Amino acid sequence: AAAARRPRVLKMLTPAFFRDREAYLVGTLRAAGHELPVVFALLHTERGITIDAVLAGREDMRNVLFVSTRSTFSVAVEQYRELLRIVDSLAPDRGHPAMCAVIGFTHPARVALNHRLRDHLRETGERFESTPGRAGTAMIVFAPPSFPYVFKVVRDYSTKVGWKGRGRIMENYRWVHQMNRGRLMLDAWLYRNLPFPRECFDEEILSELLEGAPNSVRLDGGSVVLGHVYAQRRVRPLNTFFEEERDHALRERAIDAMGMFVKDLAGLGFFVGDHYGLPSNTGLTHGLNVALFDFDDLAPLLRFRFRETPPPPPGYDEDSWNAERDGSWFHVDEDDVLVDEWERFIGIPLDLRAFFLARHGDLFTLAYWNEVRRRAARGKLHFVLPYPPERRLGVPYP
Structure with a gap:
């Protein structure tokens, strides 16, 4: 009874946090000696401004509000350092650089991460080295092994089919940084002319950088200068997750999240465009959502043509047909997507195939993609809820 009579104090920050169609009031609730972060998500309806959802804890x-896979907030504040001190305390695991951004x-954010990186190199003795996983065909990715961010340099040349050049990759990264990422794409911060002592680099990765990206990396005396480099939060690539994770329930959650990622992105x-390499270009966030971290093949949906494999010509015999001698019976352009063939190449583990087909089998049908294209052509784009449906207070979302 005494505990029930203890005062509860709700403190709210004065500025509202605006992002896309969203607005939030951020504060803390103090009761019984404990302080709980509390956020009210606001919605503008015909009845006026209402509270659509409550986030707490x-x-x-960390996983819903202050994430790097959505657009940055717009906050009208004069003393941003004081604001940062408060929001840092609400999600300390996010880290100061991420909260700035x-x-x-x-x-x-870039300044704070630069300081943190140099402190990390000095205190741990680690060096930049190649990150685990499949080597990128468009980017060279490297980082100190235990650092929570990776660093990416655009290759000058690539053997990748459809390679559009270094400038196109850089334009895509700039485009993604400025867009509504909808919880589906990691942000990347651009640095220019960052010098590090040569001894901070493993010789193998340094050789790869100098040979593969001479327009972005150079030697200057005893320093390595990263003329053009992106920093991005480290996530666990999906293909690595499926190779290492044995918990079947977690595997199902991850493959379901991959299907939802494709649908939400569409x-x-x-x-x-490189949908065959999707598990290598996406990763799992802390909240077990799937996010894209390589943007070189990202493009507007309406650029692509979704098709089914046409039937073979009369007299076709799979065993005797020689593609070099007889040619192909149909032509596939760079932006064609054969939806009935996609299932074989998208990277679904065999033990999860039936589960994925039950949840997202419509992805491999022409009818699904025709409808998505029709909606996109009419400007009927999907708005991805930033918070789980169970956090909502029952107000219909437009």
Whole structure:
């Protein structure tokens, strides 16, 4: 009874946090000696402004609100350092650089991460080395092994089919940084002319950088200068997850998240051209959502033509047909997607195939993609809810 009579104090920050169609009031609830982060998600309806959802606790702050896979907030504040001190305390696991970026202060975020990186190199004795996983065909990716961010340099040349050049890759990264990422794409911060002592680099990765990206990396005396490099939060690539994870329930959650990622991305009007390499270009976030971290094949959905494999010509015999001698019976352009063939190449583990087909088998039908294209052509784009449906208070979302 005494505990029930203890005062509860709700403190709210004065500025609202705006992002896309969203607005939030952020604060803390103090009761019984404990402080709980609390956020009210606001919605503008015909009845006026209402509270659509309530987020509470550090997990919601870290995995739902202050995430690097959505657009940055717009916050009207004069003393941003004081604001940062408060929001840092709401989601301390996110890290100060990430929180700077999430609330729109990208330059302070880059400065903070640069300091953190140099402190990490000095304190741990680690060096930059290649990151685990499949080597990128468009980017060279490297980092100190235990650092929570990776660093990416665009290759000058690539043997990748459809390679559009270094400038096109850089333009895509700039495009993604400025867009509504809808919880589906990691942000990347651009640095220019960052010098590091040569001894901070493993010789193998240094050789690869100098040979593969001479327009972005150079030697200057005893220093390695990264003339053009992106920093991006480290996530676990999906293909690595499926190779290492044995918990079947987690595997099902991850493959379901991959299917939802494809659908949500299409709903926003985008598609990944290198769909065969999807598990290598996407990763799992802390909240077990799937996010894209390679943007070189990201393009507007309406650029692609979704087709089914046409039937073979009369007299076709699979055993005797020689493609070099007889040619192909149909032509596939660079932007053609054969939806009935996609299932074989998208990277679904065999033990999860039936589960994926039950949940997302419509992805391999022409009818699904024709409808998505029709909606995109009419401007009917899907808005991905930033918070789980169970956090909502029953107000219909438009």
